[in-house]
Amino acid sequence: MKKWRFLSNQNSTIVGINDAGIETFTANMNKSLVREIIQNSLDAVIDGCTDPVEVEFVQFDILRESIPDVDELQRAINKCKKSNQNEPDAYKFFLNAENILSQPKIRVLRISDHKTKGLEGTDTCEKGISWSRLVKESGSSNKGQGSGGSFGIGKAAAFACSDLRTVFYSSKDARGLLSNFGVAKLVSFEDKNPGDWTTGIGYYSEDNRFVAINELTKFDINYNRVDSGTDIYILGMHDTDDFENTFTKAVLLDFLVSLVNKKLVVRIQNQIIDSTTLSKYMNKLNPYESEEIKDLLEYYHLLTSHDPKIKKIKLDSAKYGKQFGFKDGECTLYLKEDEGLNRKIMITRRAGMRILEQNRISGSIDFTGVLIIEGNQMNESFKKMEVPSHDAWEPGRVRGEEKKYNNILLGLRKYLRETVKDLFGKVTTNSMDALGASDFLPDKSTDEEEKSLKKDEMSTRIKSLEGKVIEPSKERTRSIDKVEVDSDPEGETGSGKGEEPGPVKPTPPHPGPVIGVNPRNQGGLKNKEGNEKNLKKIQVKKRLMCTNAKSGIYHLSFIVPSNTSEAKLEFTLSGEQSDFELPILNAKVLNGNAKVTSIKGNKVFLSGLEKGKNLKTEIQVEFDKYCMMEVDYYACKK
Structure with a gap:
């Protein structure tokens, strides 16, 4: 029974x-x-099966x-x-x-x-x-x-x-x-x-x-x-x-390599995550949500991009592992150098689950990396050191062979450090060129000057460098939490850090004639000016995306922190020396019940904002190139 x-x-x-x-x-x-x-x-x-494993999570x-x-x-x-x-x-x-x-x-x-x-x-x-x-x-x-x-x-x-x-x-x-x-x-x-x-x-x-x-x-x-x-x-x-x-993020964080390599398909309720839909889910992530998400996006780019800066290195056992029985090609290392990268290497074993992220590799080189351990011998060696939670290696777990496995682990860390240094290490010289000073100095020194120059010393031809200390503005605008650029139909823009230099910081645009479909009547503007003193600056996480650089179209979204009858968005253009006001031509709300009540210069006034709503707005600026903008949010609580 x-x-x-x-x-x-x-x-x-x-x-x-x-x-x-x-x-x-x-x-x-x-x-x-x-x-x-x-x-x-x-x-x-299943033995011999080349199709990806499918896993479903369904709640009912x-x-x-x-x-x-x-x-x-x-x-x-x-x-x-x-x-x-x-x-x-x-x-x-x-x-x-x-x-x-x-x-x-x-x-x-x-x-x-x-x-x-x-x-x-x-x-x-x-x-x-x-x-x-x-x-x-x-x-x-x-x-x-x-x-x-x-x-x-x-x-x-x-x-x-x-x-x-x-x-x-x-x-x-x-x-x-x-x-x-x-x-x-x-x-x-x-x-x-x-x-x-x-x-x-x-x-x-x-x-x-x-x-x-x-x-x-x-x-x-x-x-x-x-x-x-x-x-x-x-x-x-x-x-x-x-x-x-919650479950989607968990899958992306721990099984990115399995998804990219077409070893895994995951269904969560009615959503499907696989190699073909992966980009959709990655594009929804906000790198400013957490360091973990920011790192994930860097690893995703590394594994899927055709960026020529990305290096793909198969293991040379003569450099690491031969003494432990590892063969050539038992692991693959992906590396990229670029400003602001996380200086970590995510490590997975054959199945593709993230084990750990190795840091403390270099304190001076900005890079990111992914190491995939694929070979049988290397997999088995690191599997023996793995802790039950599968997120660290401890040589002491291999009783009687602690010294051998400690050497395996230390050897891997040394291999990663040296590979990064060999690829991206900067060549040092015994001379230093003050920025731009070489344009005004003679190509060769005179005989008398040469006698006074010694190895590893700066030339005394430059007697001193003087400069002014400029006090920063007490009231600084806050940078938005994310700037993205979608591909322009005319091919003018790109997304993220690519091969080409970033956008040149433009000179401030000059306001032109007021044109637009949204309310810009002078009466309304005056009323808003009179009430601006009631609006208080509130820090919120914002996401700004350029959808058409030539037309100056940008989309801004953020979660409304509280109910408010009046609010203001103030836009500035980040320049080299200061912030410039950025004239707004048009503005409209793309969702919800909030409305644009008026526009004045670089300010957009809103009404009817509801707490917790994801407010999406579209603005058009009077500038036909990609801009680095900053946005401040002001509101009046009900």
């Missing part, structure tokens, strides 16, 4: 709420779930009675609460779990993979086969060479995301064998008699042998598995703000 079964601990270990495996992933549970699940799926690809609600033997599960959760009244963390958790399971509908996350082997060995359920390792065993893994995981604790990430600590596994293997099994990782509780404690783990099984049930789980009525692979159902999925966006 299929039902939930909780085993007695036979008066042995009592299990509490702080399960070591689960606690490993609770700090950032969604990101950890994405990392561990996708990594496991990439490791389970089910009726309470759709959960198998739900009343027995609720009884166990209630006993966990009662048996742990003196344990505040456990009591609070199971009080919440009891409430969730009492609701008419329960939130479920389905995770499904395709082009994978499925859970093999469900006909015998013997120790060591993939079904047993995932469902019943703890801390064991025998994944093949080059796989991403090796500790067998990644499966705990699913339980960390469940407010019921309950997960169902359903699978179809390559032979067509079906399996279904439920696991509840609760805590020890007193069961039938006082002093009779359970192990804290419950299984939904057909009998006391705790083997797989020969059928598929049917929680999602809109889904039917027809190919081989595994479905994981997380019951009582923890609520996540903006589920789709």
Whole structure:
């Protein structure tokens, strides 16, 4: 009979709420779930399959009675609460779990993979086969060479995301064998008699042998598995703000290389992330949101751009690795030098999951890099040093061979430093040319002057350099958080840092005659001028994009920080010595209920702004070249 079964601990270990495996992933549970699940799926690809592995994350609600033997599960959760009244963390958790399971509908996350082997060995359920390792065993893994995981604790990430600590596994293997099994990782509780404690783990099984049930789980009525692979159902999925966006960012951050190399396709609700749609998701990211996002965009450019500045270097084992058995080409290093880059190298192993970002490579060279470890020997060596969270290497993990693996790790860091230095290191000389001074000095010194010049000393022909100290303006405009340029139909503009020099800072434009479709009546302008003293400068993150440089068209967007009846946008053009006012020809709001009430010079006046709305505006400036602009936002709170 299929039902939930909780085993007695036979008066042995009592299990509490702080399960070591689960606690490993609770700090950032969604990101950890994405990392561990996708990594496991990439490791389970069908032998010889060249198609990308597909992984789905779909969230939905089910009726309470759709959960198998739900009343027995609720009884166990209630006993966990009662048996742990003196344990505040456990009591609070199971009080919440009891409430969730009492609701008419329960939130479920389905995770499904395709082009994978499925859970093999469900006909015998013997120790060591993939079904047993995932469902019943703890801390064991025998994944093949080059796989991403090796500790067998990644499966705990699913339980960390469940407010019921309950997960169902359903699978179809390559032979067509079906399996279904439920696991509840609760805590020890007193069961039938006082002093009779359970192990804290419950299984939904057909009998006391705790083997797989020969059928598929049917929680999602809109889904039917027809190919081989595994479905994981997380019951009582923890609520996540903006589920789709959160999971999408987690996929992009940790599996960029897998996506670019066409090894992975991810579906999140109705969104598809793969090599063909990747650019769409990257274009939505704001580099000023966080350093992590800024770095991600740099790595994406490095892996996908045809920029000739990008260097692609295959490992020469004579330079690094030959003494450890590494062969030529076992890793590939992508590097680019450019001003303002992050001075880091993101490192992945074969499957493509980000392991870590190596920094402290150079304090003087601006560069970014990606290292992909592809060879068998190199993969296995670094896999042995990998910590359970897959985000660092520790030579001490390889007992008895700490010295060897410490040398492997130090050797890699040295190889990266020297490669960066050899490619981008600046040639130093024993002379210094004061900027522009060489234009006014003779090509050769006289004999008497030559006698006074010594090696490694500056020539005393330049007696002194004098300059004025200019006090900066007390009130400075703030730079916008992001400037982007879309490709102009006429080919005048480019996006980001490319091969050509950046835009020349223009001289200030002169206001021309007032023309435009938006309100610019003098009466309205006067009224606004009179009320400007009520508008206060407010710092907001803004995003400015040039959509047509020749016509002077720009799009500005930002999140409105508070409700306001009046607001002002003030635009300035950044010059070499100072900021210049930038005359606005036209302005309009592209979304929402806000309106442009008037325009005066470089100022656009707005009304009806609503808190939390993403306000998008279009402005036209009186300048036919790409401008470096700054924008200040002023508002009057209601």
